[in-house]
Every structure is written in structure tokens, then in C-alpha cells.
Amino acid sequence: MTRIGFAYNQKPEKATVGGRIAGAPRHESRSSDDPPSPIPAHDDVYAEWDAAETIDAVANALSPFGDVIRIEANEDLPHRLRTERPDIVFNIAEGLHGPNREAHVPAICEFFGVPYSGSDPFTLSLCLHKARTKDVLRAHGVATAPFAMIESESDLASLLSHESPLAPRPTTDAPMFLKPVQEGSSKGITERNLVRTRDELEATARFLLSTYDQPVIAEAFLPGAEFTCGVLGNGRTARVLPLVGMDFGSLPAGALPIYGYEAKWVWDTPDRPLDMFECPARVDLRLQHAVEDVVLRAYRILGCRDWSRIDVRLDQHGTPNIVEVNPLPGILPNPADNSCLPKAARAAGLSYDALIQSALAAAADRTGVHLDAPVSVRTPVRTATLVA
Numbered sequence: 001m002t003r004i005g006f007a008y009n010q011k012p013e014k015a016t017v018g019g020r021i022a023g024a025p026r027h028e029s030r031s032s033d034d035p036p037s038p039i040p041a042h043d044d045v046y047a048e049w050d051a052a053e054t055i056d057a058v059a060n061a062l063s064p065f066g067d068v069i070r071i072e073a074n075e076d077l078p079h080r081l082r083t084e085r086p087d088i089v090f091n092i093a094e095g096l097h098g099p100n101r102e103a104h105v106p107a108i109c110e111f112f113g114v115p116y117s118g119s120d121p122f123t124l125s126l127c128l129h130k131a132r133t134k135d136v137l138r139a140h141g142v143a144t145a146p147f148a149m150i151e152s153e154s155d156l157a158s159l160l161s162h163e164s165p166l167a168p169r170p171t172t173d174a175p176m177f178l179k180p181v182q183e184g185s186s187k188g189i190t191e192r193n194l195v196r197t198r199d200e201l202e203a204t205a206r207f208l209l210s211t212y213d214q215p216v217i218a219e220a221f222l223p224g225a226e227f228t229c230g231v232l233g234n235g236r237t238a239r240v241l242p243l244v245g246m247d248f249g250s251l252p253a254g255a256l257p258i259y260g261y262e263a264k265w266v267w268d269t270p271d272r273p274l275d276m277f278e279c280p281a282r283v284d285l286r287l288q289h290a291v292e293d294v295v296l297r298a299y300r301i302l303g304c305r306d307w308s309r310i311d312v313r314l315d316q317h318g319t320p321n322i323v324e325v326n327p328l329p330g331i332l333p334n335p336a337d338n339s340c341l342p343k344a345a346r347a348a349g350l351s352y353d354a355l356i357q358s359a360l361a362a363a364a365d366r367t368g369v370h371l372d373a374p375v376s377v378r379t380p381v382r383t384a385t386l387v388a
């Protein structure tokens with residue numbers, strides 16, 4: 001029987017996201033006009049890790065194809081890999097520590113010569129660093145918002161004092177958007193991250209620098225529509241799943257048009273799911289192709305493998321820009337949780353299990369690993385044209 005190692009990080013039982021952890025500072029509202037958002041500022045420590053429900057659902061989807069051996073991605077993982085000797089590892093581990101955390105499990109698999117699903121350590125580390133990702137995309141002529149990096153207080157001071165054309169000068173007409181450079185799941189991305197004045201820029205940059213202990217990326221705010229796009233497969237057969245469009249009109253009155261921490265973790269609950277996703281997004285074919293093209297170009301240039309989810313927004317000219325690339329995509333199984341890759345898969349006629357199995361099949365094909373059962377999921381989605 002094929003031995004499928006399954007690597008994951010499970011959220012501690014008591015961890016909450018969108019609830020308060022004792023001692024965490026609270027976010028302060030910017031004005032009384034703000035929509036209701038009792039956001040604790042740093043209650044997102046485990047936002048990236050998976051719940052038992054997700055881990056069980058993935059293990060269940062993998063089970064027809066071999067013996068599934070659960071390997072929690074903690075300090076014991078290297079030892080377990082050596083003793084369990086899986087034929088392939090299905091990896092969804094987000095990692096424990098440091099800026100290369102998402103790369104650790106694949107790097108250890110590589111070290112032991114064990115094939116694994118998903119992108120390699122280099123791509124995972126690159127994509128977790130939003131600024132380095134944008135550098136690579138820009139070098140290849142892929143549209144992504146102009147940005148500056150703020151690595152320290154002194155960077156901030158010199159950015160604010162210089163009149164250089166590169167210095168961010170947010171205005172009401174051309175606001176900027178600030179983010180911790182190496183987070184995911186909208187950790188550190190709340191409404192206060194959109195800044196229209198130098199004072200707001202300074203306050204938010206200082207808050208992010210001190211709270212998240214990493215550089216801040218200050219980007220031009222992209223004012224247009226937003227899509228998130230699932231990609232499955234490799235090489236010429238990589239394909240974009242139906243686009244998920246964001247309808248920001250369904251956010252609470254006064255909310256900003258962003259899919260940040262509030263929208264992901266506070267306003268969207270299984271009891272009252274946010275109705276802000278349209279899949280397939282109703283866009284004309286020209287825009288659909290433009291989005292698919294930029295997404296597939298980014299996927300290929302960054303070396304993504306098997307699957308990913310890529311965020312896109314339109315700039316002031318209507319051109320699709322890459323916002324960020326997620327080679328370890330969120331895969332919550334309950335449709336009420338509004339996880340976008342499973343949502344896009346459903347719109348393509350792929351069940352949750354078929355989505356997981358497609359990623360496994362792509363990895364097995366790529367690495368020449370035999371699976372116990374043939375994966376019968378050959379997705380019915382149209383293959384988007386790859387722009388050379």
C-alpha cells in the first residue's frame with residue numbers, strides 16, 4: 001500500500017481567532033464612523049494553522065489512495081519521517097517559527113529524499129515575503145502595485161522626511177495600504193492599514209513594526225475589483241478555477257473595500273456567513289482572460305506547483321495586478337466558512353475531496369509516485385491560455 005504522510009499544524013484547542021487572548025492589546029477604532037469591529041490587534045497568532053475539522057477532512061479525502069499517516073509538523077517530524085518512511089507527503093503545514101516557516105516541512109522532506117505535494121521551500125519562502133515576490137513579478141513585467149519597504153523606525157523617518165519620488169506620500173485621492181511583509185490570513189491587515197495622510201502612515205507603520213516585529217510593505221492602494229483565483233496542476237496543464245469575485249457592498253455599512261482581518265475573521269462567522277463572494281465572478285470574457293493570464297504567469301514565474309490561490313485587484317486603469325500568492329492555500333471544508341479555494345473548486349464541479357485528490361494526483365504525477373487507486377478527477381474546467 002502507498003504510504004501517504006500527511007503533514008499539518010493543528011490549532012491548539014483553546015486558540016481563538018477573532019476572539020480575545022488574555023493579554024493581547026486591543027485595536028483602537030479610528031473614528032466613531034468606523035463599522036462595528038471589536039478587533040483585538042494581535043489575536044491572530046494561530047490564524048494560519050488548521051482546525052481538527054480541516055485535518056480530518058483532508059485525511060479522509062486522501063484515504064482511498066493509500067495508508068494515511070498523520071505527522072504533526074512539530075519537532076518530532078524529522079524523526080517520524082525517517083521511521084514512517086512515507087512514499088509521499090501531503091503537506092499543508094504552515095510551520096512554527098520564523099520567516100521561512102512554510103518552507104521547513106518541504107525542506108526536511110527534500111533532505112530525506114521524500115516526495116511531497118505543493119511548492120518547494122524556495123517558492124514557499126519567496127511567496128511568504130510579499131515584497132520579494134513583487135520584485136520578481138516586476139522583473140518579469142507582471143503588474144503589481146508600486147511599493148516601498150519600511151524596515152525600521154529610521155526607514156520610516158527617512159521616508160517621511162525625504163521628498164524623493166519613491167517616498168510614499170499618501171493622499172485622499174491616492175491612499176496607500178500597509179501590511180506586515182511576511183504574514184498570511186490577514187494577520188495585521190485591518191481597516192487602519194489604509195492610510196490617506198502622512199500621520200496615518202506613520203501611526204500604522206509604527207504599530208505594525210512593533211506588533212509584528214518584521215518589515216512593513218507600503219503599497220499603492222488598488223481601488224478596483226478584487227478576485228481570488230485558484231490554480232490546479234502543473235506546467236502546460238495548470239488551470240485557473242472559476243474566479244471568486246468579492247462583493248464589498250455586502251460588508252457592514254461604512255466598511256472599507258478590503259478582504260482583511262475583519263472580513264475574514266470577525267464579520268464572517270459560520271452562523272452568519274458573509275455573502276460577499278461571487279463564484280464564478282460575473283465578468284466579461286476579456287477581463288476573465290486578463291485575470292487568468294496574469295495569475296498563470298505569476299504561478300509559473302514563482303515556481304508554484306500542484307495548487308495555489310492567487311489574489312488579484314484591478315488598478316485605476318482596470319488592469320489586473322497581483323496582490324499576493326498563496327502556495328499553501330486555505331482549505332476549510334465547511335462551505336459556510338467561505339474558504340475560497342474549495343469554493344472555486346465547487347464552481348468547477350469538484351467536491352472538496354476531489355480538490356484535495358487533484359492536488360495529490362498532481363504531486364504524484366510530478367514525482368512519479370504510484371497511488372493505490374487511480375485519481376479519477378480530471379477537472380472539467382476550461383484551461384486558460386498561458387501567455388508566453
Ligand SMILES: Nc1ncnc2c1ncn2[C@@H]1O[C@H](COP(=O)(O)OP(=O)(O)O)[C@@H](O)[C@H]1O
Pocket residue numbers: 145177179183184185186187189219220221222223226257258259260311313323324
Ligand atoms: N495594494 C492593495 N490595494 C488594495 N487592497 C489591498 C492591497 N493589498 C492588500 N489589499 C487588501 O487586503 C487584503 C489582504 O491582503 P493580502 O496581501 O491578500 O494579505 P493576506 O496574506 O492576509 O491575505 C486583500 O485581499 C485586499 O482586499
Ligand SMILES: [Mg+2]
Pocket residue numbers: 311324
Ligand atoms: Mg490574501
